[in-house]
Amino acid sequence: xxxxxxxxxxxxxxxxxxxxxxxxxxxxxxxxxxxxxxxxxxxxxxxxxxxxxxxxxxxxxxxxxxxxxxxxxxxxxxxxxxxxxxxxxxxxxxxxxxxxxxxxxxxxxxxxxxxxxxxxxxxxxxxxxxxxxxxxxxxxxxxxxxxxxxxxxxxxxxxxxxxxxxxxxxxxxxxxxxxxxxxxxxxxxxxxxxxxxxxxxxxxxxxxxxxxxxxxxxxxxxxxxxxxxxxxxxxxxxxxxxxxxxxxxxxxxxxxxxxxxxxxxxxxxxxxxxxxxxxxxxxxxxxxxxxxxxxxxxxxxxxxxxxxxxxxxxxxxxxxxxxxxxxxxxxxxxxxxxxxxxxxxxxxxxxxxxxxxxxxxxxxxxxxxxxxxxxxxxxxxxxxxxxxxxxxxxxxxxxxxxxxxxxxxxxxxxxxxxxxxxxxxxxxxxxxxxxxxxxxxxxxxxxxxxxxxxxxxxxxxxxxxxxxxxxxxxxxxxxxxxxxxxxxxxxxxxxxxxxxxxxxxxxxxxxxxxxxxxxxxxxxxxxxxxxxxxxxxxxxxxxxxxxxxxxxxxxxxxxxxxxxxxxxxxxxxxxxxxxxxxxxxxxxxxxxxxxxxxxxxxxxxxxxxxxxxxx
Amino acid sequence: xxxxxxxxxxxxxxxxxxxxxxxxxxxxxxxxxxxxxxxxxxxxxxxxxxxxxxxxxxxxxxxxxxxxxxxxxxxxxxxxxxxxxxxxxxxxxxxxxxxxxxxxxxxxxxxxxxxxxxxxxxxxxxxxxxxxxxxxxxxxxxxxxxxxxxxxxxxxxxxxxxxxxxxxxxxxxxxxxxxxxxxxxxxxxxxxxxxxxxxxxxxxxxxxxxxxxxxxxxx
Numbered sequence: 001x002x003x004x005x006x007x008x009x010x011x012x013x014x015x016x017x018x019x020x021x022x023x024x025x026x027x028x029x030x031x032x033x034x035x036x037x038x039x040x041x042x043x044x045x046x047x048x049x050x051x052x053x054x055x056x057x058x059x060x061x062x063x064x065x066x067x068x069x070x071x072x073x074x075x076x077x078x079x080x081x082x083x084x085x086x087x088x089x090x091x092x093x094x095x096x097x098x099x100x101x102x103x104x105x106x107x108x109x110x111x112x113x114x115x116x117x118x119x120x121x122x123x124x125x126x127x128x129x130x131x132x133x134x135x136x137x138x139x140x141x142x143x144x145x146x147x148x149x150x151x152x153x154x155x156x157x158x159x160x161x162x163x164x165x166x167x168x169x170x171x172x173x174x175x176x177x178x179x180x181x182x183x184x185x186x187x188x189x190x191x192x193x194x195x196x197x198x199x200x201x202x203x204x205x206x207x208x209x210x211x212x213x214x215x216x217x218x219x220x221x222x223x224x225x226x227x228x229x230x231x232x233x234x235x236x237x238x239x240x241x242x243x244x245x246x247x248x249x250x251x252x253x254x255x256x257x258x259x260x261x262x263x264x265x266x267x268x269x270x271x272x273x274x275x276x277x278x279x280x281x282x283x284x285x286x287x288x289x290x291x292x293x294x295x296x297x298x299x300x301x302x303x304x305x306x307x308x309x310x311x312x313x314x315x316x317x318x319x320x321x322x323x324x325x326x327x328x329x330x331x332x333x334x335x336x337x338x339x340x341x342x343x344x345x346x347x348x349x350x351x352x353x354x355x356x357x358x359x360x361x362x363x364x365x366x367x368x369x370x371x372x373x374x375x376x377x378x379x380x381x382x383x384x385x386x387x388x389x390x391x392x393x394x395x396x397x398x399x400x401x402x403x404x405x406x407x408x409x410x411x412x413x414x415x416x417x418x419x420x421x422x423x424x425x426x427x428x429x430x431x432x433x434x435x436x437x438x439x440x441x442x443x444x445x446x447x448x449x450x451x452x453x454x455x456x457x458x459x460x461x462x463x464x465x466x467x468x469x470x471x472x473x474x475x476x477x478x479x480x481x482x483x484x485x486x487x488x489x490x491x492x493x494x495x496x497x498x499x500x501x502x503x504x505x506x507x508x509x510x511x512x513x514x515x516x517x518x519x520x521x522x523x524x525x526x527x528x529x530x531x532x533x534x535x536x537x538x539x540x541x542x543x544x545x546x547x548x549x550x551x552x553x554x555x556x557x558x559x560x561x562x563x564x565x566x567x568x569x570x571x572x573x574x575x576x577x578x579x580x581x582x583x584x585x586x587x588x589x590x591x592x593x594x595x596x597x598x599x600x601x602x603x604x605x606x607x608x609x610x611x612x613x614x615x
Numbered sequence: 616x617x618x619x620x621x622x623x624x625x626x627x628x629x630x631x632x633x634x635x636x637x638x639x640x641x642x643x644x645x646x647x648x649x650x651x652x653x654x655x656x657x658x659x660x661x662x663x664x665x666x667x668x669x670x671x672x673x674x675x676x677x678x679x680x681x682x683x684x685x686x687x688x689x690x691x692x693x694x695x696x697x698x699x700x701x702x703x704x705x706x707x708x709x710x711x712x713x714x715x716x717x718x719x720x721x722x723x724x725x726x727x728x729x730x731x732x733x734x735x736x737x738x739x740x741x742x743x744x745x746x747x748x749x750x751x752x753x754x755x756x757x758x759x760x761x762x763x764x765x766x767x768x769x770x771x772x773x774x775x776x777x778x779x780x781x782x783x784x785x786x787x788x789x790x791x792x793x794x795x796x797x798x799x800x801x802x803x804x805x806x807x808x809x810x811x812x813x814x815x816x817x818x819x820x821x822x823x824x825x826x827x828x829x830x831x832x833x834x
Contacts, residue, residue, distance in 0.1 A: 284826040390767030397767040505698070506764070526697045529821035538803075 001476045002054035004067050005150050006044040006113055008121045008142040010200035016140035023154050037065040042121045044113050053244045059091030068110035068131050071240050099124040103209045107488035120199030127209040127488045129192025132469055134324055136187045142198040149321050161187050163599050170441050172425045177441035178465045182324035191443055192464055211460045212445045215452055219496035231515040237487035238264035249347040252276035253531055254291030256509055257356025263519040266299035275345050276301050279334050281308035283535030294521040306337055308536050314544035317594045321472040326595035330537055330587050335474045342479035350479040355486035358462040359494040362508035366393030366400040367455030368500035370407035374453040391506030407454045424567050424585050455499035538583050548590050555593040617800045618672055619831050621729035686833055690815040692822040699757040704765055715785030716769040719778055732834035739793040758790050759818050780809040783819050799828025
């Protein structure tokens with residue numbers, strides 16, 4: 001599992017220098033860490049890097065370093081197709097532009113450390129945000145890291161971070177934030193596309209890649225050309241990632257996104273290195289094997305099928321690695337099986353179609369009409385787009401037009417959607433008002449997002465949301481996870497394409513479907529439904545109901561008044577009505593309670609069962 | 616077990632000993648429940664069959680049940696066929712759409728489900744016959760697709776599956792195509808849904824969603 005650690009300090013301050021030296025010695029004494037860069041005021045370490053996948057790339061006579069995988073862009077500016085294997089990096093240009101050229105001329109999954117202004121060191125994170133990047137300060141030393149457990153071993157003699165309860169309350173209401181704050185005090189995140197300069201007692205940041213600015217540069221091409229460009233870009237990015245691995249495991253659900261990825265990998269020189277895995281479970285939406293088989297047959301890829309493990313023991317989540325934010329485990333229940341299959345196939349990577357919903361625009365909402373009205377006004381195309389949007393949102397064209405007009409007078413970010421049934425979370429203040437979000441929990445680019453129409457803004461909002469890279473349940477045994485649909489060239493292209501073109505004809509992901517229609521079975525490209533795990537999630541919870549009751553009813557969330565214990569108790573009672581209505585939320589609360597147990601000394605059943613996770 | 620009161624348009628749940636009790640004296644009641652007969656029911660009634668009798672759901676003597684039709688389990692959704700190549704929508708189709716939607720809305724406000732269901736079933740039996748008449752798939756696809764594309768002009772709410780399905784039934788009938796109007800229920804949690812089905816082909820919904828429901832009314 002590729003990870004990194006960096007120490008940044010003011011060498012002029014003796015105490016900071018001494019602290020940095022102690023930390024650096026401790027890291028060097030661990031065999032798995034290699035020193036990637038050794039400069040005064042900046043030490044960078046990496047582990048488990050290998051040629052072809054995640055690498056250490058020194059630039060400009062060791063003045064800086066890029067960690068991870070980086071590709072070069074080539075081709076004409078409109079297409080911006082990446083050529084795999086072209087990894088030339090103009091280090092001088094990188095230093096001169098303070099890293100701006102990394103974004104303009106390259107893409108990938110990387111974090112860079114460069115000299116910063118005024119004796120600082122800058123940390124840059126690529127726009128896809130695939131490689132985690134956090135930082136905290138101890139004894140005057142800035143510690144930048146990808147995996148928190150590594151830091152806790154380096155500074156194990158110091159007090160561990162404390163829970164930031166206001167951030168946790170925001171997490172409960174809104175989910176994981178896209179901003180710099182985490183749910184641990186003093187632990188912050190470098191945002192995707194951000195440059196953070198860390199120096200003596202200071203921290204400054206700016207964006208080297210602004211998704212709002214990117215999205216505001218709408219690109220108007222004819223549908224056929226747009227379709228072709230999208231197909232070429234996605235295919236090139238998938239090929240580039242595939243070139244980094246000898247063998248690949250592809251999670252093929254049978255949905256359109258993973259199927260598109262399968263079509264991209266079904267190329268000479270790649271296909272015979274790919275094995276697909278499909279997971280199925282009971283339930284109307286839990287079994288998509290027929291679609292996965294059709295795709296695998298059409299693309300001539302090997303396919304293995306596995307049943308989801310309904311007997312998953314929730315006690316395992318009490319032993320998850322310590323992370324800056326709670327990790328929702330439901331989507332990771334199959335990670336052990338992924339690891340086993342990957343190991344048996346000697347596959348070093350797990351490819352997924354994650355992010356396709358967002359980049360290709362799959363939202364059951366009529367926003368594209370509002371976007372059109374803001375960008376083009378009441379012209380001849382507005383009626384067609386309104387009809388398309390009405391189909392998309394499942395409502396009348398008149399409601400659609402009314403909402404589109406209303407959105408023109410919106411100020412600020414749209415209010416988050418409110419769930420239909422009463423939540424188990426206790427909201428502070430007046431719960432009848434839409435919940436407000438502190439700026440530190442919002443990606444800084446979104447603070448100027450009110451200039452974007454609602455559909456495009458929603459797309460941006462989801463694209464800057466962090467996506468997991470490491471697996472806290474399985475750790476080192478997990479294959480490297482790769483999300484080709486969230487490659488920077490794909491993101492940028494889809495941000496520039498207006499939402500009403502991404503959904504032309506009144507279907508979510510319409511453009512993507514059209515782009516790959518000739519390479520995939522019709523029943524897959526025409527599918528409107530998504531697979532789901534509703535019944536599986538319910539089965540897992542029912543099998544672990546006693547543990548869930550114990551965790552939540554005796555847990556810290558209840559004791560601090562952050563959840564409504566009465567509702568929780570009723571939801572977990574034997575009557576199935578409330579239970580089934582709150583399955584997802586209960587899982588979420590269990591994950592948070594399990595996370596809390598790792599960070600607090602509070603005596604709860606969870607804390608008693610939790611043990612350190614040793615990588 | 617879930618009962619649908621076709622006169623008042625309400626659902627009632629019967630569970631446990633009540634189910635067995637009703638089997639003793641209600642003609643046509645299912646046999647003693649076997650293990651795991653789906654769907655299991657959320658009980659919404661007190662522990663007595665008296666309320667069902669009081670509501671007229673169970674009556675002495677012989678009632679007039681609607682002819683029971685059993686549809687094949689949904690196996691395919693027409694949305695999977697993609698969009699047809701030719702998509703015309705002439706004046707007559709507009710008339711059928713508006714008339715069908717208006718009539719359906721009027722019926723749902725003024726008539727009982729029983730009466731609506733009988734009308735739909737009767738019309739289909741008279742015009743299409745009790746057996747499965749072969750329908751030109753291309754015409755079916757283009758008609759359903761045309762309805763889907765035009766419906767945002769007349770439909771006002773995305774959650775009114777009952778109205779939408781009935782409107783499609785009326786539209787198809789005007790175009791001389793006769794499908795089944797289906798209402799289904801599910802439990803855990805309880806839910807009801809309506810859709811249109813022709814044989815094993817679902818015409819106006821996703822297969823994965825429809826499969827969650829067990830038909831309680833087929834007209």
